[in-house]
Amino acid sequence: MNLSDQLSLTARENLAKTAYVFNGEETNYQTLEGSVTKFASSLQELGYQKGDHIALVVGNTPHFIIGMYGALRLGLTVIPVNPIYTADEIAYILNNGDVKGVITLDVLMEKFEKMDKMFPNIEHYIVGETTPDYDVNQSSLSERSFSFTKLVHGGSLELERPMLHDDETAVILYTSGTTGKPKGAMLTHKNLYSNAKDVAEYLEIGANDRVIAALPMFHVFCLTVALNAPLVSGATVLVVPKFSPEAVFQITKDFNATVFSGVPTMYNYLLQYPNEDEKDFSSIRLCISGGASMPVALLEKFEERFDVRVSEGYGLSEASPVTAFNPLDRPRKAGSIGTNIVNVENKVVDENGNELPPGEVGELIVRGPNVMKGYYKMPEETEASIKDGWLYTGDMARIDEEGYFYIVDRKKDLILVGGYNVYPREVEEVLYSHGQISEVAVIGVPDPNLGEAVVAFVVSTDESVTEEELLELSKEKLAKYKVPSEIRFLDELPKNTTGKILRRSLKEQLATQ
Template sequence: MNLSDQLTVTAKKNLTKTALYFQGKETSYQELEGAVTKFASSLKKLGFQKGDHIALVVGNTPHFVIGLYGALRLGVTVIPINPIYTPDELSYIINNGDVKGIITLDMLLEKFEKMAEDLPKVEHYIIAETNPEVPFGHSSLSPKLKSFTQLVQEGELDFERPYLDDDDVAVILYTSGTTGKPKGAMLTHKNLYSNAKDVGTYLGITPDDRVIATLPMFHVFCLTVALNAPLMSGGTVLVVPKFSPETIFKLTREQQATVFAGVPTMYNYLLQYPEGKSSDFESIRLCVSGGASMPVALLENFEKKFNCQISEGYGLSESSPVTCFNPLDRPRKAGSIGTSIIHVENKVVDENGEEVPVGEVGELIVRGPNVMKGYYKMPEETAATLKDGWLYTGDMARVDEDGYFYIVDRKKDLILVGGYNVYPREVEEVLYSHPKVAEAAVVGVPDPDTGEAVAAFVVSKDESLTEEELIAYCKEHLAKYKIPSSISFMEELPKNTTGKILRRHLKEKIKQ
């Protein structure tokens, strides 16, 4: 079984039920299934074959869903890309990924026109129209241009599907590339199907659920948790193009949303929103957090205000992505990423790959049907990350006696102060617990005496907060070597499109 075939099965059981809700328009399962099949048949007429690569450069719209599932139905490998990437970032991924065609928005056409000479392998540009009043026919790319809407309208329903093997590559997700160039994680049909199915089961997603998809769909967290899992279960996906607290609260009230998935910064924005009321989230039965560690103070304050439980989980692109979630049938442990989801194994190991005792810190490694095939055209990086069937995550973690895992920090973010290990998250938790702190991030900076020192960056809720006050607060809660040597106040912390704080940008700020 794969995502495309499962959609067909789900659609047959829920023909008239709403699959997607987007800006006031509902798309039933029958309509979605038909559009997916027609799009797949039109791709075949254009010359796309099983094994070809197509880039999906659109935001959160029905175009993304139809484009994704339509390509998968034909056996075409999909490469989702962030639409706001620069031409250099786009060119690298499209060329490295051997992309034959690009699905993108009409508003991005001008950007691709300027890039055309740098993309010699691209044969087709499929334009998803957001403004039907603006024609795109008069373009330097005209011979290669196709209308997304037209391809769906002119496609055929009696399309014969190719055989898809479980190990065929379904999606290539390019990691954010915090070091060097982005790497393309090859996720198979089995990887994506198993993780969506297991996440849906673990979180108890049913046809009654109405799941908010405001995380970027090109990111694997949204792709699996807020799109694939509910579509497999017959639920409704509430598609949100851009996150804002006002939009989320309004949508939740009007559409009676039941599940919200977000990263910690989204929860922080919702919590800080002045007009936000507990009644705004009355219909929500479950909040899911991932993408980065959630400070315990933020989690507890959010749950107290909105009276809903947050299940924090963990994952990464290379594991499709989810490996852990806080279980819903047992007590949730604040600060923990939870326990291994069904069919997935997690363990904490030392430098030699040996499991460490309960409570000790080591590297988190993962094994299961969700673990990637490897990195596209990068055998050495694949060999360094996949060892004896285990995926080495690069995240430092510990596990307690009940099997709950705790992320301590990224291996590469560890700060070494005079020979002592300092994990940024531990310092950040203390900063977040101060009542005047809205956001905080910690990085290591060079120090002539101790090798490295702790530098903190803070967004304050109160202008009266001073560096001296915060350092005094840290002295009450942290060992001397963990106390920040400096605290810089910022209006906002630099983040990527999923809301993850970019520590490397903060380090660069220090160098300036």
């Protein structure tokens, strides 16, 4: 079984049931199933065939749902991309990912027009209309541009589906790597389907649930927990185009939402929302937190204010993503990521791969049908990450006597800004590209709103270099959440006897100021 076939099965059993809600408009499973098949057939007419790669550069709209499931139905490999990425970031993914076509939105076409020459292999732009007066023929890329709506409406329901095998790549998720360049985690049909099904079972998501999708759909957390798991279960997805406390409370009230998932920053914003009259979460039975460790004080305040359970979990792109969650059949433990979900094993090991007893800290490794097949075109990185079937997460953790896991420290030097991963090396390389910078060290510092903020320490060979010009360079080359909130100039960076920069000393320096 795979996501595409499961959607067809769910649709046959729930034709009139609402599959998703967008901007107040409900779309049932029968309509969604038809749109997916017709979009797949139109892609086939354009020359796409099993194994081709197609990028999905859209936000939280029906275009994402129909686009992804339609591409999967035809056996294509889908590469979701953050729409706010810069030209350089998008170009790297499209070129490295051997992308043939791009599904995007009309509001993003001006960006693609400007940077089209950066990826010469793109054959088609499939443009989702968000405004009624948009015309793909007005684009400078009109010869290669096609209307998403017309492809759906003009497609055929008579599609000869290719055979999809469990171990074939369905999605490639690009995740930041310590080398400074993103790595493409290849997730198979089995990876995605098994994790969606197992998460739905573990969190008891059923046909009567209405799940809020306020996290970005291109992010694996939302993709599995708030999109695939509900659709596998015949539930309803409540699509929030862009997160805001007001939007979440409104859609909860209008459609009696039952499940909300978010990163800790979102919970903080919901808790701090000033309009008390609109803060109604009474229909919500379960809140799911992930993406970053949730402060225990915030968790407890949220549960007390809204009288709802908040269950933390753990996952990573390479595991589709979920490996652990606080179980619903017993009390949740604040500060814990929970226990193994169905069919997935977590284990804490020492440097030699030996399992450690409860209480001792080691690296968290995971095994299960959800673990990726490897990194795209990166065999050495794959071999270093997957050993004897176990995925080495790089996160330090411990387990207690009852089988609950606790993340003790994050991946070395990883910075989490609002739930997004920022690796220092990527930011450092951009600052180094200035030409007048001899040393750079980027660290994360606590931030009350985003969890962490990015701070850069630099040593310049030219005293005229300013913080403003380095920030402008960062904004040009990096997504907004990766841009340093502050850049500090030093005469030299602290180092140990081998010349390695001591990031801890820099953090201590900030803490004492």
